[in-house]
Amino acid sequence: MSRDMRYFNVVVLGAGGVGKSALTVRFVQDVFLENYDPTIEEAYRRVVEIDGVRTSLEVLDTAGAEQFTALKELYIKSGQGFVLVFSLTQEASLREVDNLRQQIYRIKGGDTSIPIFVVGTKLDLVSEREVSRNTIQSLVARWGIPFYETSAKRNWHVSDVFQDLVKEMPARYPDE
Numbered sequence: 001m002s003r004d005m006r007y008f009n010v011v012v013l014g015a016g017g018v019g020k021s022a023l024t025v026r027f028v029q030d031v032f033l034e035n036y037d038p039t040i041e042e043a044y045r046r047v048v049e050i051d052g053v054r055t056s057l058e059v060l061d062t063a064g065a066e067q068f069t070a071l072k073e074l075y076i077k078s079g080q081g082f083v084l085v086f087s088l089t090q091e092a093s094l095r096e097v098d099n100l101r102q103q104i105y106r107i108k109g110g111d112t113s114i115p116i117f118v119v120g121t122k123l124d125l126v127s128e129r130e131v132s133r134n135t136i137q138s139l140v141a142r143w144g145i146p147f148y149e150t151s152a153k154r155n156w157h158v159s160d161v162f163q164d165l166v167k168e169m170p171a172r173y174p175d176e
């Protein structure tokens, strides 16, 4: 059956300041925002065409204030795919990725087929890098989750993340 458009949503989660908004806005609007308001939470939409199939992807850029855990649970419940973001320049931000990963599996009832990608940001800040490729590679291998190193500033590998997510969606959600 051919369709004009598929619709999927992904939720972007991670600690504050890691670059969730910069990554999202780079993908959706192809610009780099130096000073994006850290409190803004917004859903964006972009159409992606892969092998002649058009997908309208909603990307929810969260601004996770810890006290709103109920809201976060709601996002996770309704999310079909997840981008878990940490900064390559901030080792501590990896812990939140692990927390979120476990939270997602818990809220999704242990369903490990949920598309989840881990994204390290700020790849351009080479001299500030704190997380080695070996460290993160062994973690994601243990987790069984795809991993990308990106720079929203330089536009490195940002669209790969979302394009590859879109490619995974139909297998997981064949009826959408």
Ligand code: GDP
Binding pocket: 014, 015, 016, 017, 018, 019, 020, 021, 022, 023, 033, 034, 035, 036, 037, 038, 121, 122, 123, 124, 125, 150, 151, 152, 153, 154
């Ligand atoms: P959020 O709180 O996770 O949404 O983080 P933001 O997207 O607002 O980014 C936090 C800060 O990191 C801002 O000053 C951004 O300009 C900066 N930033 C985000 N992504 C990159 C990147 O790829 N490279 C560099 N150099 N800075 C970045």
Ligand code: MG
Binding pocket: 020, 021, 022, 036, 037, 038, 039, 040, 061, 062, 063
């Ligand atoms: Mg933000």
